[in-house]
Amino acid sequence: MKKVPTLLALLAAFAAAPAFAQAIGTVSSVNGVATVVTGGTATAVTKGMPLLHGSRILTTSSSSTTVQMNDGCTLTVPPGHAVTILSTLTCKQLQAALQPLTPSGPSTAVMGQGQGGNPPIGLGVNAPVAVWAAAMGLATAYDATRDNGNPPISGR
Template sequence: MKKKLGTVLISLIAGAAIAQAPLGTVTNVSGVATVTTGTAGTAITVGAPIVEGARVITTTTGSVTFRLANGCVITVPPGHAITVRSAMSCQQLQAAMQPVTTAVTTTTATTSGTVPAGVGIGTPSGAAVAGFAALLAVGAIAANNDDNNNTPISGR
C-alpha cells in the first residue's frame, strides 16, 4: 500500500511540475514592465520564465520581448498587455494584445475646495455640446420650414 501511495504522490507532483513548466523566456526588457501570475505581480526581467496564464503588462515607456518554446517571438509595446496561453498560436497571441488604459483623476480648485474636473465647472462635455448643437439645428430647420412666413432670412 505504501508503495502504491508513493507512486501516486510522485505522479501528482510530476504532473504539477509539468503544468508550471515555462512556455518561454523573456529576452528583452526596456523601461518598466510587470508580469502577473495568479494574484502575484513582479517586475519583469530578462531571463524570467513565461508560464501559462502569465499577464505581461508594459508601462507607457516600457516594452518586453519574449520567446516561446514553439518559436514565437512576441514583443509587447509600450502601454499594452497580453495574457499568454499555450493553446494560442503566434497570430492569436499578437491579436490578443490589448492597449492598457489608466485612470487619471484630476481636480480643479474652487473657492469652496476641490471637485473632480468636469463636475459642475469647467469645459462642457462632448455630449452636452453635441446635444446643444442638435437643438440649434432642429430650431434652424423648423424656422426655415415655416410655411406661413415667407420673409427671407437675409432681409433682402
C-alpha cells in the same frame, strides 16, 4: 501489495506537478519597467525570466518587452499593453491577445470629453491591477539595487 505504494507515488507526483510547471517561454528583452503576474504574484520583468502558462505581462506607457516562446514565436508587448501567455494559443492568437491599457470612461466633468474635445484619460477596470503591478515592479527593482550592509550569504 506493491500496487498501493506505486499508486501513492503516482498520486503524489500528479499533486506536485503544478509546483514544477514548465516554462512555455522566456523574456528575451525588456525596456523600462514591466511587470509579470503569475499565480497572483507580481514581479518585475527581467531578461531571461521564464514564463509559465497563465503569466500576464503588463507594460507601462514607456516600457516594452519581447517574449520568445518555446515554439519559436516571438511576441513583443508594446508600451501600455498587457497580454496573458497561454500555451494553448498559436503565435497569431497571442499577437491578437495583446490588449491596450486604454481609457474606458470619462474622467472630467463633461461626460465623454477631455480637454480640447480629446477622449478622457484613464485605465478603466485594469487601473488597480496596472498601478499595483507597476508599484510592485518598481519596489522590486529598487530593492535589488539597495545594499543593506549585510554580508552575502555563503555556503558556510
